[in-house]
Amino acid sequence: MPESIRIEIYSRPGCHLCDDAKAVIEPFSRRYPLKLTVTDVDSTPDLRAAYGTEIPVVMINGTEAFRHRVDAQAFERKLKDLWNPSIS
Numbered sequence: 369m370p371e372s373i374r375i376e377i378y379s380r381p382g383c384h385l386c387d388d389a390k391a392v393i394e395p396f397s398r399r400y401p402l403k404l405t406v407t408d409v410d411s412t413p414d415l416r417a418a419y420g421t422e423i424p425v426v427m428i429n430g431t432e433a434f435r436h437r438v439d440a441q442a443f444e445r446k447l448k449d450l451w452n453p454s455i456s
Contacts, residue, residue, distance in 0.1 A: 371401065372401040372403040373401060373428065373429060373451065374402075374405070374427075374430065375393060375405070375426065375428055376404075376405045376407060376427040376430075377389055377390060377393070377426050378409050378415065378419050378425040378426075379406050379407065379408060379423055379424050381408065385423065386423055386424040388438070389426055389437070389438045390406070392438045396444065396447060400447050401451075423436075424438075426443075428446055428447075429450065433446055
């Protein structure tokens with residue numbers, strides 16, 4: 369079992385979908401050991417080119433899991449699979 373589950377949200381300030389994604393994800397940190405990082409896609413030209421307006425992009429342990437919207441039930445299923453893979 370991993371020590372923590374790495375969640376990275378590629379976002380930008382003023383993005384309402386990004387704020388919605390964070391609001392869906394943050395409550396899960398009470399039940400799962402999440403390490404949440406929010407990265408501004410405008411911080412580097414490479415990120416801006418990679419994601420542009422296709423935000424938010426949510427990565428779980430380095431793998432893209434969601435783009436634009438995060439479904440809470442689907443997010444929790446992914447967390448359960450990572451946190452206790454023998455139950456899936």
